Amino acid sequence: MHPLLSGKKLIAFDLDGTLIDSVPDLAAALARALEAEDLAVPEQENVSRWVGNGTYRLVERGLAWAQSTPENRLDRARLNRLYAAFMRYYGKAPHRLTRLYPGAAETLYALREAGFVLVLITNKPERFIAPLLEHFALSEAFALCLGGDSLARKKPDPLPLTHAAARFSVAPSACVMVGDSCHDIAAGKAAGFATAALTYGYNHGEPIGQSRPDALLDSLSELL
Numbered sequence: 001m002h003p004l005l006s007g008k009k010l011i012a013f014d015l016d017g018t019l020i021d022s023v024p025d026l027a028a029a030l031a032r033a034l035e036a037e038d039l040a041v042p043e044q045e046n047v048s049r050w051v052g053n054g055t056y057r058l059v060e061r062g063l064a065w066a067q068s069t070p071e072n073r074l075d076r077a078r079l080n081r082l083y084a085a086f087m088r089y090y091g092k093a094p095h096r097l098t099r100l101y102p103g104a105a106e107t108l109y110a111l112r113e114a115g116f117v118l119v120l121i122t123n124k125p126e127r128f129i130a131p132l133l134e135h136f137a138l139s140e141a142f143a144l145c146l147g148g149d150s151l152a153r154k155k156p157d158p159l160p161l162t163h164a165a166a167r168f169s170v171a172p173s174a175c176v177m178v179g180d181s182c183h184d185i186a187a188g189k190a191a192g193f194a195t196a197a198l199t200y201g202y203n204h205g206e207p208i209g210q211s212r213p214d215a216l217l218d219s220l221s222e223l224l
């Protein structure tokens with residue numbers, strides 16, 4: 001077992017960029033929505049830099065890019081129309097091109113077997129969580145799943161993390177947040193969790209070491 005897990009009881013996992021490489025389907029849905037508005041379509045590499053603050057911000061960043069317009073100057077009606085289209089397309093195909101990262105399923109089940117309470121805390125809208133987990137045969141892995149719209153505030157706010165700890169009556173000092181982005185690490189630190197970061201994730205194209213997590217992992221199986 002990784003030394004970071006010593007004495008810990010609850011492990012919170014991020015989803016996109018941590019357990020699943022979801023950018024291909026996010027990019028495909030965004031491309032369809034932008035095409036329907038006769039707008040330019042970004043490369044997947046751009047899209048991977050826009051993930052992490054929920055799907056609304058993803059679409060907002062996509063529209064800002066396509067129109068070369070600052071996010072705060074966008075036509076809100078057009079953005080909302082684009083967002084509705086994106087949600088429709090993504091909802092139809094959230095796991096066509098998406099893949100689990102190596103070791104994800106094995107690690108989750110081994111940690112559960114070892115007695116840890118596992119929770120999923122993503123900024124993705126809650127409605128997409130169940131279909132994705134079901135597709136990857138992970139429906140049984142988590143005791144609780146929270147999306148970006150499940151509570152009043154999402155990561156980097158610590159609320160979903162403190163909510164999960166309280167729900168299972170575990171002290172924050174006995175919890176770990178495992179994620180790929182600065183928002184996971186910020187939320188983890190603010191909640192009083194230990195933090196572990198995956199180096200292969202998205203993190204807006206920046207090295208996650210900058211966020212100074214307690215542990216840097218090149219693979220989820222390093223947790224074991």
Ligand SMILES: O=C(O)COP(=O)(O)O
Nearest residue numbers: 015016052053054122123
């Ligand atoms: O930004 C998103 O929609 C998802 O992000 P997360 O699963 O990495 O929190």
Ligand SMILES: [Mg+2]
Nearest residue numbers: 014016017180
């Ligand atoms: Mg992530």
